[in-house]
Amino acid sequence: MIYGPTVLFSLGEGAVVPLLPVLATKLGADIAMSSLIVAALVVGQLCGNLPAGWAVARFGERRTMISSGLLALVGVGLLAFATGVAMLMAAALVIGFCAAAFALARHSFMTTRVPLSFRARALSLLGGSFRFGMFIGPFVAAGLLWVFGDERASIWFLGLCLLAAVALVVFGPDPEAVAPLPTKPTAREASPADTGEPITGGIAIIPQHEGVFRTMWRYRGVLARLGVAAASLSAVRSARQAILPLWGVSIGLDAQSIALVVGLSGAIDFALFYASGQVMDRFGRLWAALPAMLLMGLGFGALALTHDLPSSTMWFAAFAMVLGVGNGLSSGILLTLGADVSPQHDPAPFLGSWRTLTDAGGALAPVLISAITALLSLAWATGLMSIVAFAGALGFIRWVPKFIPRAQLGPTAPNPGGDEG
Numbered sequence: 001m002i003y004g005p006t007v008l009f010s011l012g013e014g015a016v017v018p019l020l021p022v023l024a025t026k027l028g029a030d031i032a033m034s035s036l037i038v039a040a041l042v043v044g045q046l047c048g049n050l051p052a053g054w055a056v057a058r059f060g061e062r063r064t065m066i067s068s069g070l071l072a073l074v075g076v077g078l079l080a081f082a083t084g085v086a087m088l089m090a091a092a093l094v095i096g097f098c099a100a101a102f103a104l105a106r107h108s109f110m111t112t113r114v115p116l117s118f119r120a121r122a123l124s125l126l127g128g129s130f131r132f133g134m135f136i137g138p139f140v141a142a143g144l145l146w147v148f149g150d151e152r153a154s155i156w157f158l159g160l161c162l163l164a165a166v167a168l169v170v171f172g173p174d175p176e177a178v179a180p181l182p183t184k185p186t187a188r189e190a191s192p193a194d195t196g197e198p199i200t201g202g203i204a205i206i207p208q209h210e211g212v213f214r215t216m217w218r219y220r221g222v223l224a225r226l227g228v229a230a231a232s233l234s235a236v237r238s239a240r241q242a243i244l245p246l247w248g249v250s251i252g253l254d255a256q257s258i259a260l261v262v263g264l265s266g267a268i269d270f271a272l273f274y275a276s277g278q279v280m281d282r283f284g285r286l287w288a289a290l291p292a293m294l295l296m297g298l299g300f301g302a303l304a305l306t307h308d309l310p311s312s313t314m315w316f317a318a319f320a321m322v323l324g325v326g327n328g329l330s331s332g333i334l335l336t337l338g339a340d341v342s343p344q345h346d347p348a349p350f351l352g353s354w355r356t357l358t359d360a361g362g363a364l365a366p367v368l369i370s371a372i373t374a375l376l377s378l379a380w381a382t383g384l385m386s387i388v389a390f391a392g393a394l395g396f397i398r399w400v401p402k403f404i405p406r407a408q409l410g411p412t413a414p415n416p417g418g419d420e421g
Contacts, residue, residue, distance in 0.1 A: 001172045002106070005065060005165040006129040009072075009102050012161030013095065014137020015144070015154045016079070017041065020092065022151055029085045040089045042363045044096020046356060052101035053215075053352020061105040062169060068101035069166035076159040080152055095158075102165075103130070104355060108348040111339040117281065119339060120288075124277025124332030128270070131331065135270045215349035222341050223353055226403050229395030230334050230354070231361030232388050233289070236296050237330065238362035239385040240265075240323045242369050243378070247303065250378050251312045261317050265324035272328025279329075280336055285404055289333050289396045295326030297389030304383035334358050340404045 017038065024037045055064045075094035082088040106126060114122045144153040216223065244265065248258035279288040299322040306315035338354040339347070365385070372381035 001168065002110075003125060003129045004172075005069075005168050006103070006106055006126060007133055008161045008165040008168070009069070009099065010130045010133025011137050011140065012133070012158035013099060014134040015141040015161075016095075016137075016158045017134070018138045018141055019151045019154050020088070023079070023082070024085060024088055026151075027082065027085050027088060029088075033085060037085070037089050037092055039363070039366075040092035041096040041099075042359065044093040044098075045100040046096075046359050046363060047093070048097035048100030049104060049356040049359060050352045051097075052104040053349045055101060056105050056108050056348035057346055061109045064101055064105040065169050066166055068098040068105070069162050069169070072098035072102075072162050073159060076155060076162065080155045080159075100355070100359075104348065104351055107335055107338065107351055107355070110335075111342055111347040111351065112344060114339075120280030120285070120332060120336045121274070121277035123335040123339060124274055124280075127332040127335055128273035131270050131273055135266055215343070216353040219341070219343075219350055219353070222399075222403050223357060225395070226337065226341060226399040227354060227357040229392050229399055230337055231357045232392030232395060233293060233330060234334060234358040234361035235365040235368075236293070236300075236385055236389045236392065237327055238365040239300070239369060239388075240296065240327055242366045243300070243303075243382055243385065244320055244323070246369075246373075246378055247307075247316055247382070251307065251316060253313065253316075257313075261320050264317075265320040268321060268324035269328040269331075272325065273331035276329050276331045276333060277336075280333070285333070285337060285340070286396060286400050288329055289337075289400065290393055292326045292330035292333065293389050293393035293396065295329070296323055297386045297393065299323040299326060299386075300382050300389060301386035304379045304386065307377075307379045337400075337404070 020038050020041075024033060029037065052064065052068075055067070059067075072095055075091045075098065078087055078091035078094065082091060107123075110119075110123055110126060140157065141154045144157060145151065147153070244262050245258055248261060253261075276288045276292070299319045302322075303315065303319040306312050306319070309315060338351055338358075342350040342354070365388075369378075369381045369385070372384055
C-alpha cells in the first residue's frame with residue numbers, strides 16, 4: 001500500500017513519455033514543438049506542487065491520491081483522442097499536475113509516519129519506485145508497440161495503471177489509519193517564530209495548520225539556503241538526461257550506440273537507489289549528498305574536455321557510467337532532506353514549496369544547456385553543469401549541518417540542535 005500505487009503511476013507515465021514526441025509529430029508538430037510538449041509534463045508538475053500541498057493538508061493523503069489519479073484519467077482521454085497539438089499539450093500538463101499531487105501525498109505520508117532511524121531508506125525506496133517506473137516504462141512501451149503496432153497502446157496502458165493505482169488506494173487498507181500520527185511535537189514545529197534555524201528548546205504545543213504561502217514565508221530561511229542547494233542537485237540530475245544523448249550525437253555515434261550507453265548509465269543509476277538510503281541512515285545525509293555531487297561534477301567536468309579527442313567515444317561511455325553512479329547515490333536525498341526540515345505535524349504545505357524549488361532546478365537545466373550550447377558549444381554547457389554541481393556540494397557542506405544537525409552527525413550521535421528532524 002505504500003509503494004504499490006507509486007510504482008503503478010510511474011510505470012504508466014514512463015511508458016508514455018518516450019512516445020509523446022512521436023504523437024506530436026503525427027499531429028503536425030515540428031521538433032521544437034515536440035520538445036515543448038514533453039516539457040509540458042515538467043511544467044505541469046511545477047504548477048501542481050503548491051496546490052497539492054494545500055490539498056494534502058486540507059483533505060489528507062488518501063483523498064488527494066484518489067482525486068489526482070482520477071483527474072489523470074482525464075489527461076489519458078485527452079491523449080488518446082487528441083486531434084491537435086494544443087490538446088496533446090493540455091493532456092501533458094494535466095498528467096504532470098496529477099503526478100505532482102500523487103508524489104507529494106506519498107512524500108507527506110512518509111514524512112509524518114516513518115521513524116527517523118530508517119527514514120532515508122524508506123524514502124530511497126520511494127525514490128526507487130519512481131525510478132523503477134521510469135526505467136521499465138520505455139521497455140513496456142517497446143513491447144506494446146511490437147505487439148499492437150500502435151503508439152496509443154501505451155496510452156491505454158497508462159490508463160490501466162492509473163485505474164489499478166486508484167483501486168489500490170480506494171479498496172486497500174488505509175495506511176493513514178494503520179499508522180496514526182505521532183503526538184509529540186518537535187522543537188521546530190513548536191516554535192512560533194521558526195524560520196528553519198536549529199533550535200535548542202521545545203514547547204509542548206502543536207500549532208494549527210498553516211497555509212502554503214504562510215508556511216513558505218515562515219520557512220524562507222531553509223528554502224532559500226538548503227532548498228537552493230537541493231535545486232542544484234535536481235538541475236545536475238536533469239542535465240545528465242539532456243547532455244548524454246546530445247553528446248553522443250555531437251561525436252558522431254549512431255542511435256543504437258547512444259541508446260546503449262545511456263541505458264547502461266540508467267541501469268547503474270537504478271541499481272544503486274537503495275545504497276543512498278543505507279548511507280544516509282547509517283552515517284548522515286552529507287555522506288550521500290557530497291559523493292553524488294562530486295562524482296557528477298567531476299564527470300561533467302572531465303567529459304567537457306574529451307569532445308575532440310581521438311578516443312572520445314571511450315571517454316563518453318566511461319563518464320556516462322560515472323554520472324550513473326553519482327546519480328544513483330543521490331536517490332532519495334531530495335525526499336529525505338525535505339522530510340528532515342519540514343514541520344512534522346503538517347509537512348504538506350512546506351513540501352509543496354520544497355518540491356517546487358527542486359522541480360524548478362530540474363526544469364531550468366535543459367533550458368540553460370540549450371542556451372549555452374547555442375551561444376558557445378555543448379562542451380561549455382557541460383562544463384557549466386560541472387560548476388553547478390560543485391557549487392551545490394559547497395551549499396550542502398554549508399547548510400546541511402546548520403539545518404539538519406542530527407542527520408549530519410549520524411543517527412547514533414548526540415544531537416546538539418535538539419531537533420528530531
